[in-house]
Amino acid sequence: MDHDLLIIGGGINGCAIAREASLLGLRVMLVDKGDLAGETSSKSTKLIHGGLRYLEYYDFRLVAEALHERERLLKAAPHLIHGLEFVLPHEHAVRPWWMVRAGLYLYDLLGGKSSLPRSRGLRARDTAFTAPLKGGDRGFVYWDAFVDDARLTLANALDAAANGAAIDTYYALDHAERIDGGWRATLADGRIVTARALVNAAGPWVHQMLGRLGVTTKSNVRLVKGSHIVVPRLYDGDHAYILQQPDRRIVFAIPYQHGFTEIGTTDIPVDQPEDAVIADDEIAYLCEAVNRHFVRQIAPADVTSSWSGVRPLYDDGAANAASVTRDYVLELDADGAPLLSIFGGKITTARHLAEDAMEKLCPAIGVAPHPVTPARVFPGGAIADFDQFVASVRATWPFLGDARAARMAHAYGTELAEMLDGIADEAAMGRDFGAGLSEIELRWMRDREWATCAADALDRRSKLGLRLTDDQRAAVERWFAR
Numbered sequence: 001m002d003h004d005l006l007i008i009g010g011g012i013n014g015c016a017i018a019r020e021a022s023l024l025g026l027r028v029m030l031v032d033k034g035d036l037a038g039e040t041s042s043k044s045t046k047l048i049h050g051g052l053r054y055l056e057y058y059d060f061r062l063v064a065e066a067l068h069e070r071e072r073l074l075k076a077a078p079h080l081i082h083g084l085e086f087v088l089p090h091e092h093a094v095r096p097w098w099m100v101r102a103g104l105y106l107y108d109l110l111g112g113k114s115s116l117p118r119s120r121g122l123r124a125r126d127t128a129f130t131a132p133l134k135g136g137d138r139g140f141v142y143w144d145a146f147v148d149d150a151r152l153t154l155a156n157a158l159d160a161a162a163n164g165a166a167i168d169t170y171y172a173l174d175h176a177e178r179i180d181g182g183w184r185a186t187l188a189d190g191r192i193v194t195a196r197a198l199v200n201a202a203g204p205w206v207h208q209m210l211g212r213l214g215v216t217t218k219s220n221v222r223l224v225k226g227s228h229i230v231v232p233r234l235y236d237g238d239h240a241y242i243l244q245q246p247d248r249r250i251v252f253a254i255p256y257q258h259g260f261t262e263i264g265t266t267d268i269p270v271d272q273p274e275d276a277v278i279a280d281d282e283i284a285y286l287c288e289a290v291n292r293h294f295v296r297q298i299a300p301a302d303v304t305s306s307w308s309g310v311r312p313l314y315d316d317g318a319a320n321a322a323s324v325t326r327d328y329v330l331e332l333d334a335d336g337a338p339l340l341s342i343f344g345g346k347i348t349t350a351r352h353l354a355e356d357a358m359e360k361l362c363p364a365i366g367v368a369p370h371p372v373t374p375a376r377v378f379p380g381g382a383i384a385d386f387d388q389f390v391a392s393v394r395a396t397w398p399f400l401g402d403a404r405a406a407r408m409a410h411a412y413g414t415e416l417a418e419m420l421d422g423i424a425d426e427a428a429m430g431r432d433f434g435a436g437l438s439e440i441e442l443r444w445m446r447d448r449e450w451a452t453c454a455a456d457a458l459d460r461r462s463k464l465g466l467r468l469t470d471d472q473r474a475a476v477e478r479w480f481a482r
């Protein structure tokens, strides 16, 4: 067999499993039909959180587990993840004060010993929090964390590759069949790959993939679309808002990429993964959701960008989309060569999911699993004090300027030292593609991070697509084509 494990899907779950398995010494190959994090894992709300909302569904175990992962991730990837302060304005008609207070108390409790501050009530001096709001100064303040979801997925793949995993993007798995002692898989380009076990981490395509593998299952996924809009910065400050809506849903407003606000999300059942396209009524819903709370009003014309993803949720039979469990289910089919299928999950809990996946799968291939990632730092993440790190980046490469130094410090962490090794001035950065994107950085994304086109580099790895003109974007596309 060429490999011990063939993983289908380079979203957060596939990449986290590749990392975990390669650290256990398994020979791993991961294939994705597109880019790493090209689907759901770059289209999330970008929160590393316990999910305050899930308390209403009594999902205490999921919340506690996710909050513990939050603490781990804050330490393991301080360049990609940072604490985020949330303001929760009080809406008595939606949820009474005591209920929210009790929920936040429980959230703090389930989080255990956390490096983030505990929740509190809004105070008279919190004018920076209340000034942008239309009504009242009652409410709460609590903390969760923000993540660059696409780069966290990439960081998992980088760590896996550093431990020997082969990562192949833009190669779909066409079909596979069980053979003596493993699986024989055919990729879309006709290549044949053999492996002792298969992991189906195809996210929203998990069920379709089972069909292609000729495997039947009673489990199903509920595909639930969620969309976000981005508008020019709605308010000053680094804090976010969690806004209760009359339909009891919550909508987040979160500072995004210096100068923008991200607003989301919706919860709409869909039939196909390909239905992940934002609809006009979703844009209208999200605009109304913030207009209900903010002094500054927005309209669909203010939307500068948007994204839409499909949650591949495990179908637990819940009546409505918002209440379907966000927990994951791992299904092992060991009727012959092992096949592990992943249903559901969250960006926040992917490491934990990968650990569970190995516990389930390893005995089937005669390997003894043990925890290898609880305290493992991601590539670029060995940073004790992030502010000090940014200051050192500014001092070492002063020509970057403050904004670019901060952006690149966040994106690459300590890997920046290698990317900019020997670079003494702007001229040495090579061609300037606009918005601070240089040829040196593009080359790094191409040679080290599997970027193959403008969308990979601009929309997922750097998010500079928000700032480049169409002509500048076309120049990046031509550079990759060459």
Ligand SMILES: Cc1cc2nc3c(=O)[nH]c(=O)nc-3n(C[C@H](O)[C@H](O)[C@H](O)COP(=O)(O)OP(=O)(O)OC[C@H]3O[C@@H](n4cnc5c(N)ncnc54)[C@H](O)[C@@H]3O)c2cc1C
Binding pocket: 008, 009, 010, 011, 012, 013, 014, 031, 032, 033, 034, 035, 036, 037, 038, 039, 040, 041, 042, 043, 044, 045, 046, 047, 048, 049, 171, 172, 173, 174, 201, 202, 203, 204, 205, 209, 224, 225, 226, 227, 265, 308, 309, 310, 311, 312, 342, 344, 345, 346, 347, 348, 349
């Ligand atoms: C709107 C929204 C908001 C969310 N917000 C949060 C949040 O704030 N915090 C949080 O923790 N979680 C959040 N989530 C959940 C989280 O984003 C998902 O659970 C997670 O990204 C799923 O990852 P995945 O790897 O299972 O799927 P995906 O990221 O979709 O990866 C599956 C991959 O499989 C590949 N694939 C499919 N078929 C094939 C094939 N035949 N061959 C090869 N590859 C194939 C696809 O190309 C894809 O890249 C959110 C989800 C959504 C939709």
